[in-house]
Amino acid sequence: MGKGISLENLPVDLQHKGVTQDESTADKLSQLPYERLQAVLDKVPEEDLEVKKLLLLLKKPEVVENEDVQQRRIRLAEVLMTNKTDPAGPESMEDLDTEEDDEEDDDEFYTPATSELIFMRKSLVKYSLDRSQKRLQIEMQKHQNFNARQELLSRRAELKRMSNLELAGSQLISTRPLSAVSLSPDDMTVATGSWAGDIRVLNSQTLQPLAQKLDPHKGKIGAVQWHPESNNQIISCAEDGHIKNFQYSKEEGEIKLLGDLVGHERRVSDVKYHPSGKIIGSASHDMTWRLWDASTYQELLLQEGHTEGVFSLSFQCDGSLVCSGGMDTLSMIWDIRSGNKVMTLTGHSKPVYTVAWSANGYQVATGGGDGLINVWDIRQRDGGQVSQILAHRNIVTQVQFSKGDGGKKLVSSGYDNLINVYSSDTWLKVASLEGHTDKIISLDVSNDSQFLVSGGWDRSIKLWN
Template structure:
């Protein structure tokens, strides 16, 4: 019992000591210890208050306007860097497209596949045809050229050559006697036409400037008052082209059905349907003396995706002639001003000159790296202008056969081309939504018309004065 009592007392003592240690120290009233504790507490509160005031003063001393200016400058610098980067990438893409237009890609599909395999790319993608493969190879070669790679030797090998310097030399193909005769005929005709044009321009130069301005104002007012005179359903499928006859009494329309229709003007009544093509018709051209040559003479010509050019008389529904030679779609045809010859542009990459009297081919001219889409003869008859899907136009001298000017500047394909009646300006319409005017005297582009929001499929000067497009 005594041992248990001592143990209990020991445990109570330990509990009491623990409780005493947890209790706060008592300070009696009037003692120095209480003043010391109060002083210490006030000291800590004053230090905390001073710290808060110091932090508030440091925050208040910061210039918020300066912070905003720094942030604005950082944002402006970031925007400028992004703008410069986007411009640099756009210029690189423009340069790549320019290089791509100058690259010669094989037309043989097997060679194109071999070239794609050589560069480590698939020879065929899903839904890809031969044209798409050529475009893809052109893109790949242009990227290699942009990175500093060599593609000239590769292009030579793709063409089946040895890559020697002899292949880069100029070459010529001897022309026939018929072509020589046609060149002389065109030269004689163009001299007379040029003389008439210069005399007409001399008379126009004498017109006072006030009268010229008045004529232009009258033309603008007339164009603003244009209204729809009539409307008619042309065909079951889309219409691809429409042209007026030289006397403005008839209208020809071509469609994707392969049919051509003749309409009366201005009541828009169908007169005749011409059937002969088996695929889409894209080219139409009236003879300069259409309607006054008799039923056996061709009044107009047409070209279609069946690679054929058909000659028609306005009085007969069946063709009176056929011109064969193109290897692909014939997109455009145009009569020479003298009426003896016909020009045609095709997807086979060439344009050709035909003798309408003998219905034979006189000239096969290459020079574009891609398909041709447009062709027009100058009013004098001495020059021809062509444009294609390579985005480049060319001016050709029919008297010598030389390419005398390259029309560069479009970023995409050229779909339309035409000559001004002044004889020295050419207009081109492109898929880059612009119309550009080139001057042969300056050998440069002189105007650009960014007036369209989508592709420009064709372009024409007004026939009489050339004052409008």
Template sequence: MSDDDDIQYIKRQRTLHYGSLEETERKRQNAATASATTAAPAPASSSGSGAGREGGGGGATTTAGGNTGGQLEDIDSDEDYEEASKKGTASGKSGGKPGISAKPPTALPTAASLANKIDDDYFDLETEMERDKVALLEEFERKKRARQINVSTDDAEIKNNLRQLNEPICFFGEGPAERRRRLKELLANLGENAINRGRGAEDTEERKVQSRDQEQATWYHEGPDTLRIARLWLADYSLPRARDRLERAREALEVPSAARAGRMVEMQKKLQSLAPLCSQVGDTRPVSSAAFSADSSLLLTASWSGLCKLWSVPDCELKQTLRGHASYVGGVALRPGVHADEENVVAMASGGHDGAVKLWGFNNEESIADITGHMPHRVSKVAFHPSGRFLATACYDSSWRLWDLEQKTEVLHQEGHAKPVHCLSYQSDGSVLCTGGLDAFGRVWDLRTGRCIMFLEGHLGAVFGVDFSPNGFHIATGSQDNTCKIWDLRRRQPVYTIPAHTNLISDVKYQQECGSFLVTCSYDSTTKIWSNKTWQPLKTLQGHDNKVISVDISPNAQYIATTSFDRTFKLWSPDS
């Protein structure tokens, strides 16, 4: 019998142990202890001439017995055990042959060492069963909740509920009954209040949108008593004037069409004969603004040097120089109802780049009063109310202000533009005022209530000029987009757009008597006249060497004044 027959190779299977881990470990330790106790060393062979089988066997047994009390070699797997057994067998065979020295045999693993290498994978059967039980109970509870949930039988409402839950409202091949069942299952998982929560989120979003709209809307606050007094006075002043204006409009409708056509032809001939009556060097720097007096006998100009000058019309002789501004002056105005022989009475107003507004009187080079509420923002335009009691100022702090000269206080500080307010104009009745800003929008304000009654939206650039027609409902605006738009206050929309110039329009003015024509000036160095009804060009006034900044028409419609960057102002009049 060979050594190979003595050793049987057994490959142990990897097993999973069920039950407690402590119990398995205890059994393993007891088995290892019992194996170590029962193992006894085999007696060594004393015969030196024994067969190779006995020598080999004895050597293997002695080695194994000698290693029993020591540390066993670690074996990583069953394959390592087979390799170790083969090595031990080979050593036994070589040890029995004469003349060959036998190598010390390799120790064979015992039951204790094999017990130490058994995988200790642990499977907690009770925990897994508990998990399955919990999942099964949850499924039963979910189905119970689904049966108790009341869902509408209206298919449209079911689809709406699915849409609120961000779920598909219909699957392929799904009918109303399956859709209703699917909604029940969704509500059983998400809760019956899932739809209400979705509606609450939608309501919250709507409230956010409404709050944003309210933030962007025009808002009002309570004003002082002086404002209430001013508004009551404005209402008493404007209502009779509005009645008179409407009466004149009715009378104009009774005029025969032939007579109206004859007047229009005569007016067009007069305009086409316009020619420079006077060209005067106004200052050493650009002349920024010009305004006629109510009787068309005086012309007030302003320049970037800070000086304001009063000229006679039509000979353009210098009557008075107003000194006091520290920076260039942007806008000037003459107060209606004040005669040239009155002294110590506010007759003129001017606004500067430094925010200073000065009130002037005739025959006095120093200002009567200063308004400093705008500093340090630029005041671009000033305008007197038709009554002469109020002064409006356009400021570059994105607001405009109304000053009561009788109460000597500011009665209104109105915001509403997103960018600086550049220009403003009163209606002939004195009840409303229009402003234009660098935000490309215009606004019409009711002075009697403080409300914005019309929003002028349509320009693509800043609005630099605005003026009311004498009819009370047409508004002209000139913009940086080179166009002039005509707006109807009754319909609250634009009625015509005039592609007027090749550069930005710096100012626009209506004829004050009957509004039969409109004048625009531009940075293309020209001034153009347009008919009121057809908006056709009637005349182009060319003569300035540089950009034209402002224009004004005398109340008697006999003169047109223009100011320019070329430091001159020109007076235009029909040929006699």
């Protein structure tokens, strides 16, 4: 009897083709890795943010140089094939997560507060309670003395006056679009910032230049604002990721740098003083908004929550809440005394570029890339949307409530070259101001609503009264 052939020595014909087959065995075997990759790729999320999260959980680089979104999905699929991990199904996250990951997640969302942050929050409790008590006392007094006929006549007269606003002055002041304008607390001066990175101070009535600083930032300036209790301190933010604090000297006609707030990893698109003037808030494309000590420039809080860049933020008049608007189409309201998110406002189909609180303390307006303005009442916890205004034919770049009358008017600007004025009683448009020859980016209304200033792509600042 002859010897048998061992399994290792068994001949294999890789070039064999069946009677009805066009491909050889070798051809089919070569396709198996591709077919398996395609099967895994079909289960990989299409959202780039989810792909990055999975890569991070697998301890792989989120981004590789010169890699596009589809190449990143393929790289994730190859990693999952190697690790034999199924990206679909309820067990997938359990496959990836470990107790160590859970602990890291807890650390991310429950980072112990610093002593400076605790002190700030304690001081804000007393500050906001005092402010809200005074505001409510004034509202109660108004309610007791309310005269319906007198109030109606007063509002009609004010709205008629606002509808008669006219262009009173224009000044070309930069080589690139004017991206930020801000009136000083006494309304006597206006600070501006542009995409050229320069900051200027002008007389608000004549638009005569008073001071300038040509190179404080690298890249587009996102916002400028005066200190709420000072006519000589200005903060700004820009594309370079920096926030800067300046002192304006009227006598010397100079703008001097006082300090630099560094921490954001990407473009800072908005910066605001807290009503107390002791805290600075900033919004950035690094998907965070932050709080800073206005005197020491120390970072007090880094807050995550948005899934894309944060473009705008606004403090409520009592100082207890802040509203953030994001590129993820969401606006979020946070209690900065506790650090908790108290509401998520959904109503835009495109990024939220501007948010503003009313002086009444309970209404907030949001404007987005969809041309809409949504007005919210935070006293209604089931969503709270009061009205949706079809405001502009393009992006809404800024919304602002009138200041000295409790927010009876809402003013907006947009990429359709218009400034619109709305009544907060009915949210109907009472005026539309035309004068800019290109897109409008920023505006500010005086404390008594007697005039407003605006700036935009035509590189000019305009005065309306």
